[in-house]
Amino acid sequence: MSKYGKVLVTGADGFIGSHLTETLVRQGYDVRAFTLYNSFNTWGWLDECAEDVRGQFEVFAGDIRDAYGVREALKGCDAVLHLAALIAIPYSYHSPDTYVDTNIKGTLNVLQAARELKLSKVIHTSTSEVYGTARFVPITEEHPLTGQSPYSATKIGADQMAMSFYRSFETPVGIIRPFNTYGPRQSARAVIPTIITQIAAGQEKIKLGTIHPTRDFNYVADTVNGFIAMLESDKCIGEEINIGSNYEISIGDTAKIIGEVMNKNIEIVSDEIRLRPEKSEVERLWADNSKAKRLLQWQPEYAGLEGFRRGLGETIEWFTKPGALSKYKAGQYNV
Template sequence: MNVLVTGGAGFIGGHISEHLAGSGHDVTVIDNFEPYYDLGIKEHNVEAAREAAADAGGSYELVRESITDATLVDDLVANSDVIYHQAAQAGVRKSVDEPAKVNSYNVDGTVNVLDAARKHDVDRVVVASSSSVYGKPDYLPYDEAHPTTPVSPYGVSKLATEQYARVYSEIYGLPTVSLRYFTVYGPRMRPNMAMTNFVSRCLHGEPPVIYGTGEQTRDFTYVEDVRRVNEQLLTDDSADGEILNIGSTDNIDIQTLAEVVRDEIDPSLEIVYDDPREGDAEHTHADVSKAAALLGYEPTFDIREGVEQFIEWYRANEDWYDSLVRRS
């Protein structure tokens, strides 16, 4: 099958691309290599996918361009059966600084992808959304019926992304599924995330830094669970037209997360605190019953197991990954 992965050199897109290429599919990735963090991590994602394709007899092509180029997107979509739309300007804090840029990538770029997919009658577009669409909770855990009142330009842009996908499904009959990810983590994750920073600092004998009180809670989702449900949608039409939460059902406060990481690496370290960061949600917690009903989705990693796995992977790849994290 011919698969297009937008943002396919990034964290989640990289895992999707690697596994699909390793399953013998013909994978094309478009990624503009936005220097939001050290691009060496993206280069490793690309290399992993290329190796997987070579081992499986599939193909892998990288296009270093932006989804804001409508003509190029149309050309790539014309040769695709399924699209995984993972491309976005990530980062809540980045969006506070540059909201127009975030809108250009996340909203205008999405319309380019969806319009080309409609024109060329692709089998399905799987869209990456985010728990950031919810904003302040009226109740927890969030189900998909919870009001969407995002508190950052990033959250607004992801809400627009998934709503455009829904409208293209309803008006044009384009099969789309939008997945609201809840704080995805795991091997090759972005360096500017709390878990990466906690692990890096502790491995260097430095105290983990919490921004705010540490009472904030997050539903951390292991990347393998996210990759698995995305790949299922390559052929499964059970959720076409739907918006689904993809989380772990197991949330944890940031204070406890810092303690879990610290205790796994160096229990003697103290935890330090800094000012909270603007635009961050206070709490996230996913109700995944809809994804379970439609797709049989069931997360396989709880947070403590996932942290242990990530630390183990970090240590095994410290020679290249740690230097990139420390530079970012």
């Protein structure tokens, strides 16, 4: 049972946020889910949450960019897990202003309200993209920050804003820095769902961008456990903590493994529109997760090649369930 009262999850309607909301509810937390207001009254992936948690959490529909709404959402809460953000890198190339408003201003709104309302814990979500291409591996939290896309630049800004509130006002902030999370419900703008949905749709020639960069992929259950470990630990205040598998694999090899798990022979073809500008491509990501193990007693359950194959199997199982593929546009590039 939680040592906190009500916990707000921003971005609860998204991929990681919906899984986190479900797990928190199952663990006995009193959860308020902050979803993006829309006229259709949809709650994103929470509309399809598991039956055992349906109706067991409160929903607040608002906009992270609106300071008044954010403060209203945080009233009566004791802690906040702040996931709401724009995360698609290609979209940030032509609409960077939206990223500044959502990622930096949105984070400021959360921090300001948390400070005024005297919350006991603020967990701010970073990303491995803030490191840019690895200058050394595995990447520790001391690695330099490099904005190689407007997206990563705004996340660096948001991270620094969060730490400034800790240093200036002693706001109890901890920063979680997940590496590349994958799993059921992920958007097809990410590479693993891109590959799975193309294969599931019957395509043999799989369109991808650059395939030589490496990533440190984390199954969503491990990432969620990282968030909860941050929430429950007092040792994360004023800290930035990597959540990664400490396993590096290229995009090309990832596609081959997915083909093997799905028992399909595939050919990878380069699609010009999917390529990042040369200096914007992050060539290598590989997490050092020793700090998370030391401070949080967290470690990945889907570690190494065996864990990656197991996580991919569970992801593929979800994507190939009846009706799942119809939610995705497998035949086109998702920005």
